[in-house]
Amino acid sequence: MLASRTLLSKPTLAVLSRQPACFVHHGDHGNWGNTNIAVVFSGCGWWDGTDVHEGVYTMYHLSRNGARFQMFAPNQQQMHVMDHMKKQPGSGENRNMMMESARFSHGQGTMQMQDLSKLDVNSFDAVIFPGGHGVIKNLSSFVKDGKDCKLHNDVERVLKDFHRSRKPIGLASMAPVLACRVLPSIEVTMGYEKDENTRWGNWPHTNMVQAVKSMGARHNVPYVDEKNKVISTPSFMWETDYHYHYIFDGIGNMVKHVMRMSTK
Numbered sequence: 001m002l003a004s005r006t007l008l009s010k011p012t013l014a015v016l017s018r019q020p021a022c023f024v025h026h027g028d029h030g031n032w033g034n035t036n037i038a039v040v041f042s043g044c045g046w047w048d049g050t051d052v053h054e055g056v057y058t059m060y061h062l063s064r065n066g067a068r069f070q071m072f073a074p075n076q077q078q079m080h081v082m083d084h085m086k087k088q089p090g091s092g093e094n095r096n097m098m099m100e101s102a103r104f105s106h107g108q109g110t111m112q113m114q115d116l117s118k119l120d121v122n123s124f125d126a127v128i129f130p131g132g133h134g135v136i137k138n139l140s141s142f143v144k145d146g147k148d149c150k151l152h153n154d155v156e157r158v159l160k161d162f163h164r165s166r167k168p169i170g171l172a173s174m175a176p177v178l179a180c181r182v183l184p185s186i187e188v189t190m191g192y193e194k195d196e197n198t199r200w201g202n203w204p205h206t207n208m209v210q211a212v213k214s215m216g217a218r219h220n221v222p223y224v225d226e227k228n229k230v231i232s233t234p235s236f237m238w239e240t241d242y243h244y245h246y247i248f249d250g251i252g253n254m255v256k257h258v259m260r261m262s263t264k
Contacts, residue, residue: 035262037062038124040116040158041073041101042134046236047082049097051132054172054235055104057248058130061255070124072116073101074152079137097138116154121161125262128255131173131235136208142177147211149181156182166229168261170254173235177208180217183230188212189223191234201240208237224257231257 043049062069074097081093102113136142142149162169163183171179176188195203213219224231233250
């Protein structure tokens, strides 16, 4: 360990001392331009859809690196509507995933939310799934069935199509659950495998790490699966205060690797 540390520059060591390994910023990889990325949403809100930060950070980094992107979501009802103040389901409400996800859209034409059933792998260079509880509530039956969950039909189709076509798949937060369920022997990260309650905050969703391992996936921190072109980042699998820039950097790393691989 000491020998390996001597090979690192002082700035790198400073970064490593300030944040968990899975969020270390990898620097700039370049501007690829004209890369066309599909981004799949599951609603709007950490507790019942796509996490707002993860969705926005993904779009920011795609834009910053010169990518064109199109937003998609299933045109179906979500599992339930959460009161994000009380962190419990509201009563008497039901919302459509596509309509809720449209809160992320800004403008017209390609910037409008599209029905996921229309996502054609031949029109895109890669696909990204931001995280949030909508991944396990709306895009799969993980909340009910755990490791034996079923995926939304179009989600399963999209993942298999991009994997079969050797096009990159980006996954944030809880989204690796989707890919691990239908793609064999991929490698992902969902953060730390044990909630050690360190000064870095908590990792309260370690049960999901065990679930993806039971699905046949390999789990590492951090991870870029070059062979399968699957790139993952833990994002808000981590609970901490005042460290949003680490989440921002982690998603930025994921986006840049997705774009790098999309040119191969």
